[in-house]
Amino acid sequence: MNSLKIERQNGNVPKSVAGEDHVSGFIAYLAEAEIPDGFKTEHVQAVSTINTAEKLGITDTANSWSVKVLHYQLSEIFRINPSISLYVGIFTKPTDYKFTEIKTVQNFANGRIRQMALWCGDKAFDADDLTAIQGVADALDAENAPLSILYAPQVTAIGELPTNVAGANQYRTSVVIAQAGSGIAAELYAAEANQTAKASVSAVGVVLGLVSAAAVHQSIGWVKNFPTGVNVPAFSDGTLYRDIDKALIEQLDAGRYLFFVTHVGQAGSYMNDSHTMDSAISDYAMIENVRTMDKAVRGIRTYLVPELGGNIYVDAETGKMQAYSISHLETTANKALEDMEKAGELSGYRVEIDPDQNILSTSEVEIIIRQVAVGVMRKIKVKIGFAQTA
Incomplete structure (x- = not known):
């Protein structure tokens, strides 16, 4: 019998949205041998879809565990915000982290990036990192290219994280200690080779997706608007959220870290808040305040510069x-x-x-x-x- 069969295909055509609030960056540090072919000559690439990332060598079947994690992060970003405009930078892992690569990626994007994620899954968290990151961000702000930064370091024991490192005008940096406790993220975490001091998979891709999808004045902690899509929330040391004592949860929130939480009567998980690592009483204690001010400053400059x-x-x-x-x-x-x-x-x-x-x-x-x-x-x-x- 004659027949005609049509199969619908998903071309993953990138969506476009007005403005540039969604323009984002993602940085990962890998061993030299692990860097995908598409990033060996030019370390920064515009990546509009997961298909583009895969063509550049970022695949979920790569031999490198880190590249598999990077594929997971990008997949989560595009799941949360298919309309994101993303620049990905992959750099050789340094012996001494100065985070100057933030400026490299921002310059590649001609200063358009509004928020950027740093995945440093095997670098233990250090308070000096916040100072270094904020210093690079301050320099970019002075060059009229301000941005907010989501930093995802290695966490080996959630209860040992310092809770007194916020403050000192660290308003351009937020520390993400969230991780998915099931699915691909849990499989990757279980497969990590170092069983004594595991590198963190992190869910920084989810958080970057949420920030880029939110209007500048919106908190990513808005339960109705910004579900994470993560059914089993965990922390970057693999500990499930449901297994953590409430007192420690409150301590981590007061320490101004970002992680996933659940709410009784609501399915799934959500952000605990939208903290920056600035003082809790600062005008810039929350990401949305920083993004709103950055947008205002960029806009005012656009109109006033021609008057000079x-x-x-x-x-x-x-x-x-x-x-x-x-x-x-x-x-x-x-x-x-x-x-x-x-x-x-x-x-x-x-x-x-x-x-x-x-x-x-x-x-x-x-x-x-x-x-x-x-x-x-x-x-x-x-x-x-x-x-x-x-």
């Missing part, structure tokens, strides 16, 4: 800046913030310019901008009881 070298008119009688010159600059500085407010990324803003500034002497105009952030509801308190009437 332009004329400012002065009232001949008072010496003050003319009102129409002030109005023009305020309107120009407002544009990026107006767009962000319309998108729900800011609650409000205000731009002010003092007309008494002596522009003729200094050739400098000071603009003061105040932003009102969007709040995040981290706790809900409900009072309930019986009453004679409603």
Whole structure:
């Protein structure tokens, strides 16, 4: 009998979204012999789909355990956010980590990267790492290429992690200690060759996917919007979340680490919060605050740079800046913030310019901008009881 059979194929065509909030980076450090062929000459590549990664030599059948982990991380990133624009950097494992490769990848992307993950599965966590990473990030910020960094080090004993390393303006770094306790991640962790000090598989790919998928003002801890898709949450030492004492969970959260948690009545797992390693009382204690400010700064710069070298008119009688010159600059500085407010990324803003500034002497105009952030509801308190009437 005659017949026609059509089979649907998934071409994994990369999706495109507006803006650049989703532009991300991923760095891994491998032994020289383990570096995939596609990264041996050019250590940084744009990777739009898992198919692209596989063509570059990042496969789940590789002889290298680390390359298999890298394939898993990228698969998780694309699972969470198929629309991500991703730059992957694979570098030879250094004897002394300076993390300057962050700048290498950011420069390759022409400063477009907004968030980046560092997988260092066999490098034990060290507080000095945070200082080094923040230093590179600060240098990029000074070059108008700010970004947030998710750092995934080796964790051999979750109870031995220091909980007093947050602070000192480490607001561009977050430490991920999450791992999936089942599926591919658990299989990879079990297969890790060093049985005494196992390298961590980590779930930094999941976290990067969540950050890149979230609007800049949104917390990745939002239960309704950002499930992890990990059914059995664990930590980077293989310990399951359900086996950890609540006191240690609270201690790790207070230490500002990122990991998976569960909620009674909700299936799956979620992020404990969106901490950076800055002080808990800092304006930049959460990733969404850093991303929101970075977006505002990038936008304001885009509109104000063309004004450099332009004329400012002065009232001949008072010496003050003319009102129409002030109005023009305020309107120009407002544009990026107006767009962000319309998108729900800011609650409000205000731009002010003092007309008494002596522009003729200094050739400098000071603009003061105040932003009102969007709040995040981290706790809900409900009072309930019986009453004679409603």
